[in-house]
Amino acid sequence: MSGVPWLSILVLIPLLGGVLVALLPRGFAKVREVALGVSLLTLVAGVVTALQFQAGGSQQFQLTETYTWIPQFGVSYAVGVDGIALAMILLGVVLVPICLLAAWDDVATGSGRRQHGYFALMLVLEALMIGVFAATDVFLFYVFFEAMLIPVYFLIGSFGGPGRAKAATTFLIYSLFGGLIMLVAVIAVYLQGPGGADGFLVERLTGLEFGTWVERLLFLGFFIAFAIKAPMWPVHTWLPHAASEARPATSVLLVGVLDKVGTFGMIRFCLQLFPDASRWAAPAVMALAVLSILIGAALAIGQRDMMRLIAYTSISHFGFIVLGIFAVTTVSTTGSTLYMVNHGFTTAALFLIAAMFIARRGSRDIMDFGGWQRVTPVIAGSLLVAGLSGLALPGLNSFVSEFMVIIGTYQRYPVYAVVGAFGVILAALYILLWYQKVATGPKPEDYASTPDMTRREKAVVAPLIAAFLFLGFYPKPALDMLEPAVGTTLQYVGVSDPAPSADAAEGSEG
C-alpha cells in the first residue's frame, strides 16, 4: 500500500467534478469551462499517477489500495494497476478533455440544465471508466462495468440523433444481457475460490483448480459479456446504431475507451482466471476474431453513413485485438494491448474529424460530399492522416501494433494470421474510398464559403495527431509499460512463446 491513494483520487476527481457540474446554478455561463477544468485536473492527476508506476515491478499490481467493503459477500474495494490498466486509464484521461472540447457546442448554453447534464454525465462516465480499469476485485469490476452503462445510456438517449431512443435501448439491453450472464459467472467463480471476506480479489481467484467443464462454463460467462462489449461479430449489431446516433464525443468515449473494457477483460479475467479454458476456446475465438476483421471491413466498405463506417472499422480493428490476445504470444498480446491504445486515438480522430464535416454539410451520407479538400483543406488533410493511421500506414501508430499482432499470431497460428492480414488490404479500401468520395472531385460550389477548421477544432485534432506520430515513431515507452504486464498474464496462462521468439518486439519498431 503506498501512502497516497492515487487511484481513488483519480476516480474521485471526475466523480465529484461531475456532481459539481450538475449542481451549478441554472444560469451559470461557464459550465463547460468548469467541466474542462475538472477533466484537465484529472489528466494531471493521471500523469502524476503514471509517474509513480514502475514498469516491470515485482508485483502484478501497483499503487494498490484494499479496503473491506461488503465482507458478507467477500467484496473489497480494491484498486491497483498493471501496465495494461494504466495504459487504458491514461488513454481515458487524455481523451476526455479532447472530447469535452469537441463537444463544446453540442448542447446550447442557456437551455435550462441540459448543458449541465451533458457535461456532468461525461465526467461521471470518466470516473467509472477509470474505476473499471483500476478494479482488482472482480465484484468491484462488475459494479463499474454495469454502472458505466447508465451514463452512456443517457448520453446517447438524451443528446443523440433522431433514432436515439432505440439506439440507447439496444445498447443497454445488449450490454445488460451480457453483464447479467457474467453476474452468474462472477458469483460462481467466488464460490469456486477460497471464499472469505476478501474472496473476490483477483489475486485470490488466480490459479484456482476447476473441473474442466466448470472452468469452460465460467470462461464463457465472462467471455460472452466481453465479446458483446468489444464488440465481436456476431454480437456487434448494437454498435453501428449507437455510434451513429450518439454525439461524436460520446461515440469516441464509447468506442475508444469503454469498448476496450471488453478486450481488457479478456486479458485480465478470461486469460488470467481461466487459462485452460482459454486455450480450449482459443481456436473458436480466433475464428470469430478473423470473421470480425473481414466482415467489419467489408461492411465498412459498403457504408455511406460516415459514423456507421467508423463503427464498422472499429469492429474490424477489435477483431485484430482479440486475435492477438488469444494467440497468446508475447508479441501478439503486447501488440493487442498497444493496439487498444492506438485504436483509441485513431477512432477518436476519425469520429471527431468526420463530425466536423457532418456539422458543416448537415449530412452523414458520404455521397453528399465531394471536393471538400478545396473548401476545407485542413479538415480534409486531418481526415487523411487519421485515415492513414486507421489503415496502419508505417510511421503512424496503428502500424506497430497491427504488425505485432499479425507477426505474433503467425508464430503460433499461421493460417489465422494470413487470413486476418487480408483485413489490412480491406482497410486501405474503406479508408481511401471514403477519403476519395469526400475530399476529391470538383469543388462543391454550394458550400464554397464553409469555414475551415476553427481554433477549437484544431486544439481537438492536434493532440491526437501528435499521439499518432509519437506512438508511431517511438512506441518504446508504451511497450515498456505493457510488455511486463502481458508477460505476467502469459505466465498465468502457462504458455511459452514458440521459438524463435527473441526480440521480436524490438524488430517491429518503426
Next chain:
Amino acid sequence: MMFQAPDISYLALLPLLIVFGGGLVGVAVEGFAGRSMRYPVQMPLTVLTLLAALAAVIFVAPNHRGLTAAGAVAVDGPALLLQGLVLALSTIGVLVMSERLGGSAPDAFTHAGVSVPGSAEEALATKVGATTTEVYPLTLFGVGGMMLFPMANDLIVMFIALEILSLPLYVMCGLARRRRLLSQEASLKYFLLGAFSSAFFLFGASFVYGYAGSMRFDEIAASISSEVGMDGLLLPGLLLLATGLLFKVGAVPFHAWVPDVYQGAPTPVTGFMAAVTKVAAFGALLRVFYVAGESARLDWQPVLAGVAAVTMVVGAVMSVGQNDVKRILAYSSIAHAGFILVGFLALDSAGVSGTMFYLAAYGFMTIPAFAIVTLVRSSGSEATQVAQWAGLAKTNPWIAAGFSFLLLAFTGIPLTSGFTGKFAVFSAAIANNGAWLAVVGVLASAVTAYVYFRLIVTMYFGEHTGEAVAVQASSLTTFAVAIGLLVTLGLGVMPSPMLELAQQASQFIR
C-alpha cells in the same frame, strides 16, 4: 383431564398487542370522533402505533425469544426481523395513504365506501364532505395479521393470521375514490380468489395433520424424520399449503389476480400490499418449509423450483406488453416474487438472509414507486398510461429522476439495493445447486430491464404532450419517497449492516 392454560409471554407479543390495540382504538375513534376530527386523530394515532410497535420489536421482544403460547408462536430472528420490516414499511405506506393533496381527507380513498359508484348516495357523501378514515384501523388490523404470519409456528395460528391480514386488504382494495368500479372489481376478485386459496391452505393443513397428528411445525418436522408411514399425505399436504402461501406472494400459476388487483386498488394500498404482504407471506413460507417441511425437501423442492422459474419467466415476459404503469409494476412484482423464491429455495441460512434482504430491498423500492404513481396526474386523476408519462422529465425532473432510480433498482443495476438483493439470492442459489435457477433469473432480469428502460425512455426521451404532470406532494409523501430512495441507495452502496443483521437473524427456532 384439566385444561392447562398455556404460558404466554406477553412481552414477546408486545408489538402485536400494540398494533391490535391501536386498531381497536382506531375503530372507537371512527365511531365517536366528529367528521372533521377523524383524520387529525387517526393519522397520528396509526403512525405512532406503528412506531411504538417497531420500538417494541427492537427493544423488548428480542429479550424474550423462544416459543410461547404452547409452542404456537415462535419469537426468533427471522420473525423479529420480518416484523420490524413489516412495521417500517407499513409506516411509510401509511404516510403515502395519508396524502391529502390539499383536500380534507386522504386523496386516494372514497368518501363513502358503501355507496354504489356513481349513485346519488355517493354524490351526496362527496357533497357533504363525508370523511371515512376506516382505512387506518383496517391497515392496523392487516399489519397485525402480517406480523403474526411469519411468527406462527402452528398451522391453525398461521391460518388465523392469514385471514386477519387478508380481510382488511380485501376491503381496502375497494376503497378507491376514482375509477370505483375497477376498484370494486379488484376487491371482489381478490376476495373470491383469496378465499379459494385460503381453502387450499386449510385443505393442506388437514392433510398434514392427518400425516403428523399435530399442527405444530416442530412436531410435523419430527414425524417426517421418524417415518410415521402415512407418506401419501405429506407431499400433497405441503404442496396445498404452498398453494395458499404462493397465492399471497403472487407466484405463477397463482398470480392471475395480481395485475387486476394492483391496477384497481387505490395506488397507495397497492404499494402497501405489494411490499408488506410479500414480506409476511414469504416469512410464513420460510417457516413452513424450513421448520416443518425441511426434511422432506427432496420431495417438494423440485416442484417449487419449477414454480420459481415459471414465475420469473412469466412475470418478465408478460410485463413486456403492458402499457399501464400500475400493471407493469404488478408484473414486476410477480417477477420479483420469482427472484425471492430462488433465494428461498437455497434452503440454508444464506437463503434465509438473502430472502429477507431482498424483501427489505423490494419493499423500500415498491412503496415509493407506487407513491410516485399517485402523484403523476392528468386532469385530477392518476395518469397511469405509459404514453401519458411522455416527457415527464422535462416538467418534473425530480419526480422522473426518483422514479428512474427506482426502476434501476428494480432492474438490479449495481449500487442500488436491487442489485445487492439479486446478488444475495442468486449466490445463495448457486451455492446450493441452483445455478440453473440463477441463469433463468438473470435472463428474466434482462427482459424486465427492457420494460423498465422503456419507461425511462418515455419519461426522458419522449416528447412532452402536456397531458400529465406531477402534482405538488405534501411532506408526507415526499418524506416516504425520500426514505425509500435513501434506503434503496444505502442498501446498494453500503449493504453490510443490513446483511449482517439478516445473517444474524437467519436461524429459526425449532
